[in-house]
Amino acid sequence: MRNKETSDLEISLLLEAIFQKYGYDFREYSQAHIRRRIMNRMAVSQFEDIAEIQSKVLNDATFASEILQDLSITVTEMFRDPLFYRSLRENVIPILKTYPFIKIWHAGCATGEEAYSMAILLQEEGLYERTTIYATDFNQMALNRAKDGIFSNKMIKEYTSNYQLAGGKESFSNYYTSNYDNVIMNQSLKKNIVWANHNLVTDSVFAEVNLILCRNVLIYFDKNLQNKVQTLFYNSLINGGILCLGSKESLRFSDLYAHYIELDTKQRIFKKKY
Amino acid sequence: MYYEAIVIGVSSGGMKALKFLSSSLPIHFSIPIIIVQHLSSKSDSHWIHLLNEKSQLNVKEVDEKEKITKGYIYIAPPNYHLMIEKDQTFSLTIDERVNFARPSIDVLFESAAEVFKNKLIGIVLTGSNSDGTNGIIRIKKYGGLAIIQDPTTAESEYMPKSAIAAIIPDHVLSLEKIIELLLKIDHKNK
Ligand SMILES: C[S@@+](CC[C@H](N)C(=O)[O-])C[C@H]1O[C@@H](n2cnc3c(N)ncnc32)[C@H](O)[C@@H]1O
Numbered sequence: 212m213r214n215k216e217t218s219d220l221e222i223s224l225l226l227e228a229i230f231q232k233y234g235y236d237f238r239e240y241s242q243a244h245i246r247r248r249i250m251n252r253m254a255v256s257q258f259e260d261i262a263e264i265q266s267k268v269l270n271d272a273t274f275a276s277e278i279l280q281d282l283s284i285t286v287t288e289m290f291r292d293p294l295f296y297r298s299l300r301e302n303v304i305p306i307l308k309t310y311p312f313i314k315i316w317h318a319g320c321a322t323g324e325e326a327y328s329m330a331i332l333l334q335e336e337g338l339y340e341r342t343t344i345y346a347t348d349f350n351q352m353a354l355n356r357a358k359d360g361i362f363s364n365k366m367i368k369e370y371t372s373n374y375q376l377a378g379g380k381e382s383f384s385n386y387y388t389s390n391y392d393n394v395i396m397n398q399s400l401k402k403n404i405v406w407a408n409h410n411l412v413t414d415s416v417f418a419e420v421n422l423i424l425c426r427n428v429l430i431y432f433d434k435n436l437q438n439k440v441q442t443l444f445y446n447s448l449i450n451g452g453i454l455c456l457g458s459k460e461s462l463r464f465s466d467l468y469a470h471y472i473e474l475d476t477k478q479r480i481f482k483k484k485y
Numbered sequence: 486m487y488y489e490a491i492v493i494g495v496s497s498g499g500m501k502a503l504k505f506l507s508s509s510l511p512i513h514f515s516i517p518i519i520i521v522q523h524l525s526s527k528s529d530s531h532w533i534h535l536l537n538e539k540s541q542l543n544v545k546e547v548d549e550k551e552k553i554t555k556g557y558i559y560i561a562p563p564n565y566h567l568m569i570e571k572d573q574t575f576s577l578t579i580d581e582r583v584n585f586a587r588p589s590i591d592v593l594f595e596s597a598a599e600v601f602k603n604k605l606i607g608i609v610l611t612g613s614n615s616d617g618t619n620g621i622i623r624i625k626k627y628g629g630l631a632i633i634q635d636p637t638t639a640e641s642e643y644m645p646k647s648a649i650a651a652i653i654p655d656h657v658l659s660l661e662k663i664i665e666l667l668l669k670i671d672h673k674n675k
Binding site: 219241242243244246247284286427430431434437459460461464 | 548549550562565568569570571576577578579580581592595596599600
């Protein structure tokens with residue numbers, strides 16, 4: 212066991228170095244999260260202390276991108292929280308149906324499962340043809356996998372059950388083809404999805420969109436950064452647009468809470484006031 | 486005030502233990518309690534309401550960024566890891582499972598140890614895996630107090646045994662005795 216304790220100061224200097232050198236800004240992320248990931252990396256790569264990580268990050272771009280992967284958690288699922296998707300069908304789809312063209316932004320889409328789930332739902336509701344889905348993340352590796360749309364079939368049983376609980380109208384297996392250990396999502400689901408690299412901390416307003424999903428991303432940010440990103444979302448939504456957060460995320464502490472109506476409190480679905 | 490928080494890890498057989506614990510502590514108990522209980526990722530929070538009805542303390546599922554307050558028993562939500570920040574607020578993450586578990590006891594214990602150092606009490610109760618062992622090691626390393634449920638009195642002995650094998654616990658006790666001890670500590674704590 213190392214006897215030297217890693218101080219908060221050392222960690223914040225490392226984050227500062229990453230920001231100065233590579234432009235990725237983790238300085239307002241949850242400190243407990245960052246600390247845990249850095250300590251894991253130190254254990255796995257057998258670093259003596261954080262100074263060693265710091266100098267390697269600054270001199271070795273390959274290693275730096277590994278650290279970025281460490282700090283970006285891409286755990287996701289198809290139809291994660293099925294009752295959320297059920298609520299989308301009931302409460303949000305009717306609103307979307309009133310628009311001739313629909314723009315949807317998945318902020319922090321990870322490896323794409325959420326965007327594919329949305330594409331399936333929109334196809335079933337007859338809205339996919341008039342929709343563009345912008346699925347963004349700052350993790351290019353995750354985006355590349357999202358684009359491929361190839362997922363391990365180990366998860367399919369669970370996804371099928373999620374899909375059914377979410378109110379799916381078909382057989383889930385209609386949406387992919389199996390290939391050895393993997394499934395490949397149908398081309399027809401991909402055609403209106405635009406995958407793009409976008410950093411919520413350092414990049415600007417995205418587009419005028421009808422619906423934003425940003426689920427399980429803000430939990431990694433501190434309160435201050437959450438507020439900044441909420442402003443970005445507010446400015447990206449049309450009046451009457453919809454914001455969906457993760458099932459444990461809240462707008463209540465945000466300065467913008469008063470500017471939304473809660474469409475579904477439990478499923479964290481909000482509508483921007485006119 | 487000396488001890489600032491109590492963290493508890495519990496797995497299979499835990500529901501009964503938690504019922505007993507939350508209904509036994511008195512209204513003036515002043516050390517906040519934070520619990521990771523292994524549950525299916527889709528379980529709802531109904532059982533928390535039941536615990537709350539039977540408890541003199543406030544039993545609630547953790548809200549993200551909530552500040553840790555005395556008089557509360559906090560429960561980690563299913564399918565999220567629970568961590569504690571230096572400013573004594575909660576963070577949730579959906580990182581990979583640890584010891585096949587999310588929430589993981591180790592994740593809570595390790596982050597709590599970083600924050601509360603020797604002002605932390607860690608308790609490992611019944612369970613049939615070894616989650617919590619690395620966490621209790623960390624708590625001891627920072628000088629915190631380690632209490633383990635006596636395996637012979639636990640519904641599932643594996644988890645307490647695993648913890649006992651890894652550290653020199655301060656106390657190995659039945660649930661009843663653990664509660665007595667907590668009351669004593671709380672009394673001195675004020
Ligand atoms: C846990 S995943 C959430 C995936 C999906 N939305 C869900 O709920 O299942 C979090 C994602 O947020 C992304 N993320 C973290 N910080 C980001 C930032 N500053 N800008 C864009 N994406 C970010 C990570 O790369 C990761 O893919």
